[in-house]
Amino acid sequence: MTANQPSRSKSEQLYEEALKHIVGGVNSPSRSFKAVGGGAPVFMKRGQGAYFWDEDGNRYIDYLAAYGPIILGHAHPAIAEALATAAASGTLFGTPTEWEIAFARKLKAAIPSLDKVRFVNSGTEAVMTTIRVARAYTGRAKIIKFAGCYHGHSDLVLVAAGSGPSTLGIPDSAGIPVSLAHEVITVPYNDSEALQAALERWGDDVAAVMIEPIVGNFGMVAPKPGYLEQLCRMTRDNGSLVIYDEVITGFRFHYGGAQNYSLFEDHAAIEPDLTALGKIIGGGLPIGAYGGRDEIMEQVAPLGPAYQAGTMAGNPASMLCGLACLDELAKPGVYEGMERLAIKLSDGISDLAAAAGIPMTVNRIGGAFSTHFCDHPVTNYEEAQDTDSEQFAAFFRGMLKQGICLAPSKYEAWFLTLAHREADIEETLIAVKNIFNMHTK
Ligand code: PLP
Helix, strand or coil, X not given: CXXXXXXXXXXXXXXXXXXXXXXXXXXXXXHCCHHHCCCCCCCEEEEEECEEEECXXXXXXXXXXXXXXXXXXXXXHHHHHHHHHHHHHCCCCCCCCHHHHHHHHHHHHHCCCCCEEEEECCHHHHHHHHHHHHHHHHCCCEEEEECCCCCCCCHHHCEECCCCCCCCCXXXXXXXXXXXXXXXXXXXXXXXXXXXXXXXXXXXXXXXXXXXCCECCCCCECCCCCHHHHHHHHHHHCCCEEEEECCCCCCCCCCCCHHHCCCCCCHHHHCCCEEEEEHHHHCCCCCEEEEECHHHHCCECCCCCECCCCCCCCCHHHHHHHHHXXXXXXXXXXXXXXXXXXXXXXXXXXXXXXXXXXXXXXEEECCEEEEECCCCCCCCHHHHHCCCHHHHHHHHHHHHHCCXXXXXXXXXXXXXXXXXXXXXXXXXXXXXXXXXXXXXX
């Protein structure tokens, strides 16, 4: 194990400075180290491929991938070229461009449930608008969501569970009126009975059931066999819409949405009415998109009464980078390559944990996985919460010290990218072994 703690004095100085000017020193709370014992987060200066370097010159293997979008790795030449085109030809016109059409076509070809799409600037916007559209279409107000699924920071989805399916939500953040929280019902993931009970209780008031079809926000958690089929059937029987939040899962496991992924046999039975996308489809630039069936999307202005707009929406730089990213992902073998490395790494971690007598559950789907310090399966949020936070914090810090960057939260996934190589996996496994060996001493 690396004997000395690498110096991060510049990150520490920058953090002190940032605290004076940026609230909490970070522009997104997930970047702070609050959940892993506090202190200065690492300030990165540049990235290349699977690595980034901090302000002190330390190199890290990156499994954070910016919380998902950087699937090509850092500074990919195709993205650099797309950005150069946008820089040279104008970054914003406030008019339609041909690139928007090209991109919409590409998304529709990859995700057949999209008859029409609209581009926005973030996953938050995409999700927020699907809710508005579902409410406009159904004329109903309430939304059912699932405990532990994160859908961005718009008011309605920052609402936590009540104590059961017949209890309405309470705000999860200050600044959200209780009256608004009363429009949200939260039920456990992977539990069809709880959903059925909520639908029976709130029936005609439910505009939509919103779900991450494969969860990426309390680790990687797959739906139990048949769960999505049941969810879609029960929701439609109730006259409500199914919304998939594919902000993480879109183009993560294969070229398309989780809704078309080989994990599921009957794609027709699990197709949503509306889908929200973001992250990967921007190739590292700000983006979101939502779409769905024609008659539902026709609710959106200027065709219909549901308003949604955006000065930056569909901007040339995001469109060009998104198109370039999807072109790279469409090349043969790219997903198989990421999955192969993810299998090697996640199996390696499982084996090392078992050898060291450390209870660990590893959930892997395609090229992404999560590590949970616990001795039980993780199939819902409650089980993901019931894991050892201190052990994770020590693991996170031990990995960072050895130049391996994970997300500073026990609920986040490890993401493989096109840029990772066997040697990175081997280096990562040595780092894991060093930590687990210390544990057994
Ligand atoms: N939906 C899911 C599933 C997410 O994981 C996230 C962000 O992590 C969002 C929505 C919000 O996306 P953004 O951060 O781009 O607003």
